[in-house]
Amino acid sequence: MSSENYETNPAEVIPPERDPRGGNAQRHGILSEHVPPAEREAYAAHVQAVRQSSGARGYLQERLADRIALAMWRLDRVARYEAAVSAAEQRSALQGIEEQKEYGPAGAVTKAYTRLHMMVGESAYHLRKDPALSEDQAARHEEAARQLDALADGGSGEGLEVNAAFMVAHLLTEQLQRLKVKPAAIVQALTGRKPKAGEVEYIEANDWEYEPEELPGLVRLWRTRLDDHMSGALLRSLAGGERLKAQAVRDAQREAVEVHTDALSLAALPGPKELEKVTRYEAHLERVLYRALHELEAVQRRGEGQDTPGPLRGIVDAGGLYGGGSE
Structure with missing residues (x-):
């Protein structure tokens, strides 16, 4: 067999170049x-x-x-x-x-709700999940302010709702102790009897669980220790302080919501x-x-x-x- 039979046409092996437009x-x-x-x-x-x-x-x-x-x-x-x-x-x-991280945009949110927690007492987590908790606390401060104004106008403190009675009694007790009224006298005014073991310590530690029916006795003790002018002026000052607290809680809640929104906006870029x-x-x-x-x-x-x-x-x-x- 001749060698010519083994030769191949290059055109049969290499395909033609494709049209670039193809x-x-x-x-x-x-x-x-x-x-x-x-x-x-x-x-x-x-x-x-x-x-x-x-x-x-x-x-x-x-x-x-x-x-x-x-x-x-x-x-x-x-x-x-x-x-x-x-x-x-x-x-x-x-x-x-x-996760309440303390850095970056998340950290700003954590700090804002921690500040709110210090005012309201509820956990930062629950305050973030339920904004109504902050408004409830602000409303309590406002109600306490109204009741303090009522006492300044001669009210007896009878018939208050549990939360309002607690807040007013707590404020009056703090002021009485600043006026050097002994805790034992405060317990007796609250209960109508001599203190039992440990009750004085509850007053000193601000751990007394005030009940609405205890407030009128505390009001009477208040009026025996202060003249009418001083009593009224101090009660109205306390009422003003409660209104400021209500506003501070609302401001802190609004700031926390804005910081939360800003954190997500910053993260969006x-x-x-x-x-x-x-x-x-x-x-x-x-x-x-x-x-x-x-x-x-x-x-x-x-x-x-x-x-x-x-x-x-x-x-x-x-x-x-x-x-x-x-x-």
């Missing part, structure tokens, strides 16, 4: 390699919609429409990226708030460096989009026989634009 669909169009496989079906419908709505006809117009479609798709991807980053950061912030990159990328895509839109419009106008003036060229410096004109 790969345009894979590189830029409906099957673009710039689009992940999972997105390509939706992207194909997107490209067809852009071609149809733009009225693209022929190879050049379709290529420009495809470029518009790709720029729009990538801009949408930037928006989805920003939304995903925001959601992830907000989830992280919420987790930090739940990427960091400064990441934000700068995203902003630059988004601006680049918008330039690509509008350039392609303008080019498509110009091609279509030429195809319809309409005049399409050339681009305006000029030089921009501190003095403005000069030397321009159409070409």
Whole structure:
């Protein structure tokens, strides 16, 4: 067998070079390699919609429409990226708030609710979950203020609701001790009898559980130790203090809610460096989009026989634009 039988025509082994335009669909169009496989079906419908709505006809117009479609798709991807980053950061912030972390945006929330806790007494966790707890405490301070004003006007302290009676009795007891009234006398005024073992210590430690029926006796002791003028002035001063406490609780609650909202808003944005990159990328895509839109419009106008003036060229410096004109 001759050696000629083993020779092969190179043209049969090496396929002819593909027309570069043949790969345009894979590189830029409906099957673009710039689009992940999972997105390509939706992207194909997107490209067809852009071609149809733009009225693209022929190879050049379709290529420009495809470029518009790709720029729009990538801009949408930037928006989805920003939304995903925001959601992830907000989830992280919420987790930090739940864990009462003491740094970053979550730390600001923890500190705000801790301040509120010091005023109200409820845990920071429950105050954050139920804003009504703060308002309830503010309302108690206001009710105590009204009852103190009533005592200043000659009231007896009888018939008060449990919380109001407790707060008024607690305030009167504190003031009586400052006036050097002995705890034993306070116990006797509250109960109508001599103190039992340990009761004086409860008064000294501010641990007495005041009952509504004990308040009138305490009021009588108050009036025996202070003249009418001093009694009325001090009671109204105490009432003013309770109103200030009510306002402080509401202010602290409002601040805590605002700090919580701000923490989530801060978490909704990427960091400064990441934000700068995203902003630059988004601006680049918008330039690509509008350039392609303008080019498509110009091609279509030429195809319809309409005049399409050339681009305006000029030089921009501190003095403005000069030397321009159409070409």
